[in-house]
Amino acid sequence: MVTQKFKILMVLVALLALAIIVPNSGSFVVLLTTRALCFAILAMSLDILLGFTGLASLGQAAYFGVGAYLTAVLATKFGFGLGWDFWLVVLLGMLLGAALAAFFGLFAIRATGVYFLMITLALGQCVWGLAYRWNSVTGGDNGINMNGRPAFGLDLTNEITFFYLVFAFFVASMAIMYVLVRSPFGRSLEGIRERELRMQILGYNTWLHKYIAFIIAGAFGGLAGVLWAHTNGHVSPENVVLTTSVDALLMVVLGGAGTLVGAVIGSAIVFGLREYLSTLVPWWQYALGAVYVLTILYLPTGLMGIPARIRQWRGSGKSEDSTKLTAKALASKPS
Amino acid sequence: MSTDTQTSGGATPVLELKGLCKSFGGLHATRDVSLRIMAGDRKAIIGPNGAGKTTLFNLITGIYPATSGNILLFGQDVTTWPSHRRTALGMARTFQVTSLFPKLTVLDNVLLAIKGLRPSKFVMWRVLSSYRDVYEKAHQLLEQANFLDRKDTEVRNLSHGEQRQLEIILGLASDPKILLLDEPAAGLSSGESIEMTKFLMGLDPKLAILLIEHDMDVVFDVADEISVLHFGEVLETGSPEQIHSSARVQEIYLGTD
Numbered sequence: 001m002v003t004q005k006f007k008i009l010m011v012l013v014a015l016l017a018l019a020i021i022v023p024n025s026g027s028f029v030v031l032l033t034t035r036a037l038c039f040a041i042l043a044m045s046l047d048i049l050l051g052f053t054g055l056a057s058l059g060q061a062a063y064f065g066v067g068a069y070l071t072a073v074l075a076t077k078f079g080f081g082l083g084w085d086f087w088l089v090v091l092l093g094m095l096l097g098a099a100l101a102a103f104f105g106l107f108a109i110r111a112t113g114v115y116f117l118m119i120t121l122a123l124g125q126c127v128w129g130l131a132y133r134w135n136s137v138t139g140g141d142n143g144i145n146m147n148g149r150p151a152f153g154l155d156l157t158n159e160i161t162f163f164y165l166v167f168a169f170f171v172a173s174m175a176i177m178y179v180l181v182r183s184p185f186g187r188s189l190e191g192i193r194e195r196e197l198r199m200q201i202l203g204y205n206t207w208l209h210k211y212i213a214f215i216i217a218g219a220f221g222g223l224a225g226v227l228w229a230h231t232n233g234h235v236s237p238e239n240v241v242l243t244t245s246v247d248a249l250l251m252v253v254l255g256g257a258g259t260l261v262g263a264v265i266g267s268a269i270v271f272g273l274r275e276y277l278s279t280l281v282p283w284w285q286y287a288l289g290a291v292y293v294l295t296i297l298y299l300p301t302g303l304m305g306i307p308a309r310i311r312q313w314r315g316s317g318k319s320e321d322s323t324k325l326t327a328k329a330l331a332s333k334p335s
Numbered sequence: 336m337s338t339d340t341q342t343s344g345g346a347t348p349v350l351e352l353k354g355l356c357k358s359f360g361g362l363h364a365t366r367d368v369s370l371r372i373m374a375g376d377r378k379a380i381i382g383p384n385g386a387g388k389t390t391l392f393n394l395i396t397g398i399y400p401a402t403s404g405n406i407l408l409f410g411q412d413v414t415t416w417p418s419h420r421r422t423a424l425g426m427a428r429t430f431q432v433t434s435l436f437p438k439l440t441v442l443d444n445v446l447l448a449i450k451g452l453r454p455s456k457f458v459m460w461r462v463l464s465s466y467r468d469v470y471e472k473a474h475q476l477l478e479q480a481n482f483l484d485r486k487d488t489e490v491r492n493l494s495h496g497e498q499r500q501l502e503i504i505l506g507l508a509s510d511p512k513i514l515l516l517d518e519p520a521a522g523l524s525s526g527e528s529i530e531m532t533k534f535l536m537g538l539d540p541k542l543a544i545l546l547i548e549h550d551m552d553v554v555f556d557v558a559d560e561i562s563v564l565h566f567g568e569v570l571e572t573g574s575p576e577q578i579h580s581s582a583r584v585q586e587i588y589l590g591t592d
Contacts, residue, residue, distance in 0.1 A: 184450050184466070185459040191447045194436035201396060203422035203451035203509060212457075 011261060019167060023160045031231075034163045036271040037170040038228040043251040043263035044177055045220035050249070051258030052181055053213050054193030056117050059104070059124025060248045063097035063218040065131060065240030067225020070096050072144040072235040073137060086150035090169075090226050097222020098215045100127075105214040109207060112196075121242065128240040143236025146229065156230070166227050173220055177260055180216070189213055190258075254295050256302025265303055347410040349374050349513045349543045350395065350426075355404035357387075357394055357567075364390040366567040367404070372513065372543050379546040379558035381578075383587060387567035388547045389431055392517050395545075396428050397421050409512075423452055427511035429502040431518045431547070437491040441482060441501060444490055445473040448508035472508075480504050480534070496527040500534070513543040520550045532556045555579070563587070 022033045042064050049055045070093050074080040081089035108119045131138045138144065149156040156162045180186050191199045192206050199206050229235050238244070251270050255262030273291065277284035299305055350372040357365040364387045372378055380388050393399045395406060397418040406414045408424045436444050449469050450456045464470070477483045480500060490498065499519060506514055519535065520528045532553050535544070548554045554561065555575045562572045565587050571578065578584055 179462060180459045182462040182464070183459040184453075184456050184461075184463045187443065187447060187463050188450065188456055190439065190443075191436055194438055195434055197398070198430070198434045198436070198505075199447070199451075200398075200418040201422060201428055202448050202505070203419045204456065205417070205419045216459075 015171060019164075022163060027159055030159045030163050032271060032275050034159070034166050034231050035228075036267050037166050038224050038231055039248065039251065039271065040264040040267040041170055041173045041227070042221055042224035043248050043255075043267045044173065044260050045217040045224065046248045047252045047257060047260055047263040048177060048181070048189075048213055048217045048220075050252050051256075051260075051262075052186060052193060053189040053210055055112070055210065055214070056249070057108075057120040057214075057217075058117050058242070058245050058249065059108075059120035059122075059127075060217070060221055061240050061242070061244035062104070062124040062127040063100060063221025064225040064228065064244065064248075065127055066096050066100055067093035067222035068229040068235045068239050069131060069138060069144070069225075070222075071226045071229035072146050075146055075229075076144055082148065082150045084152045086152060090223065093222040093226035094219040095222070097225070098219040101215045101218025101221075102211075104218075105211045109210050109214060121245070124240070124245055125242060128237055128242070131237040131240045138237070141237060143234055143238075146233050146235070149230050149233075162231070166231065169223065169227055173223065174260065174264070177220070181260065185209070185212070193258075250292055252302075254292065254302055256304025259302070259304045262302050262304040269303075346373065348372055348407070349376070349409060350545070351405075351407040351410075352395070353405040353407070355391075355394060355406065356402045357390060357399060358402050364567050365394060365401075368564075368567070368569055370562065370569070372545060374512065374543055375541050376543045377546070377557055377559045378544070379548060379554045379561045380564055381548065381551075381554060381561060382564035382570075386564040388564055389517055390567070391564070392428060392515055392547065395515060396426065419451075422509065422511075425510075425512035426515070427506040427509050427513070428515035429506045429517055429519060431521055433495075433498045433502055435490045435498060435501060435505070438489060440487050440489055441477070441493070442473055442486040444501060444505060445476055445508055446470070448505040449473060449476075452509045476504055476508060496523055496530075499523060499527075499531070503534070507538075511542070513545065514538075516544060516546045516548075518547050518549060520548060520553050523550075528553060 018033070022030055042060060045063075046057060046060045049057050049060075071081060071089055074089060074092075075082055104120070104123045108116055108123065111119050132140060134140075149162065151157075154161050154165065156165065181189070188199065188204055188209050191202075191204070192209060196206050199209075225239070228239065247270060251266030252263045253266070254269060255264065255266030269291070270288070273288055274284065277287055281287075295302065299309070301308065348371045350370070352368055352370040355365055355368045356363070368391060370378075380391065382388055390399065394401050397413070397416055401414055404414075405412055408421060408426060411424065413421050413424070436447065439447070446463065446469060449472050450463075453469075455466070474483065477486055482497075482501070482504065485493070485497070490501065493501065499521070503516070503519060506516070516535075520531050523531060528550055529552075535546075535553075535557050538544070544557070546554065546558060558575060560572065561575055561578045563570045563578060563581075563584050570587065571581055571583060573581070
């Protein structure tokens, strides 16, 4: 039995390894990892909805997009957010993501299942339409080219320094979301995922809980967008389009919904496969597609579900019997 | 039946229904049901399948809106309130079809139930396991029901009888003043049924219970008063003996009309 403390230790070791190994690899790896970390924040924010609350959203790119566009517009049009005020932009990006989610949530949260999926998809596409059409602000199809990263004591043009900045945001987001999902509020989301009606009868205003979760996910989506804008140096409607939402969703499912870590692994695999395979073979998209299909068919719990699967397969029912036996043995004992 | 709003003793009923009706299109599932439950009352509702018993519970707990009539909890008109606000007044219910959180452990199920009425359910900056008082309360509840040894078992791995029992534990977790039990003995063996009856009779005598049940042994042991529901209407109300010997009740159950 793997205890919670051991799991946390494993994640910490993995993070430490990442912080040491990546900067000592080539510049390509540094850039790739920085990008993957931005998307990992987005995927984790979606995991709060999909994995913990049971709401499959297809519009998460909208919050990512508004965060990215906000950063780009402020930097290029107003020269804002290129010094210490970068931190203000981070805050504003999260607030804008949260505000947009608060508005969209009014329409989306009343629905569940596939209807929720359709509404979030439609709302997400509205944001894409805005990015695509509002030429004077967003630059339309061309997007916005940003010149230079913020400078505040740190030299962020150095890719390794910038990697550490994104890494720090990533670790902080992960820690905050980890505490969130284990807090009374986070556990209530799991209850809603399992059986919403019962939660209402137990005294929870389930609409409000889902609405708050939606807003929090939006805020982290906005943060991911702000970081992405500076990572990429270019923001375009491609960041807001449906494909980006789908990518985030697939990252969560691939890694394992409801685990947070799974979203990070999913993000790493998608970016890794996409970047490396595309340099090797022209049919790399088929390989990515095959990975998705196989995961959904044979690993509905994602890659994070593999250990449990192996345990189940090796025990093949034995483990369940033994728990029942011990339970009975304990029950028969006079206490 | 309930023409006067205040009772003779001046005490407010825990739950009062006044001319409650519910229609689904042309189907009248509940017709003019009036009922009054005082603190500590043990009341049962019986009736053939499709009589509208569970619908009545869904109206009382706010899952369905009432078509007409009023629902009063502790003297307050809650007819249009959502479920969670009614629960906050001191009401709890169990479900006929087991309605637990299958992928969570027994302990987590109980923790969720306890947290339901505490303002700290919105706290997100502190992990749940740091709330000592909630854990102690959960342990106490599980100990009372002899469930402590299975607290880390996932609920989907429990037997049906154990799940039925856990249903009631979740109902009791919020310290309700009135408990609505929807067929607590559904699908239990006769031995388990007797266990369940004992458990129900051992509950706090100040707790009001409204019980739906098909198992007449359970009903006659637990309830002081029985109402018979037929096609959504209260046909007869009386003591267990009266109901037992009523010709009309026998008629509807045996179907000789």
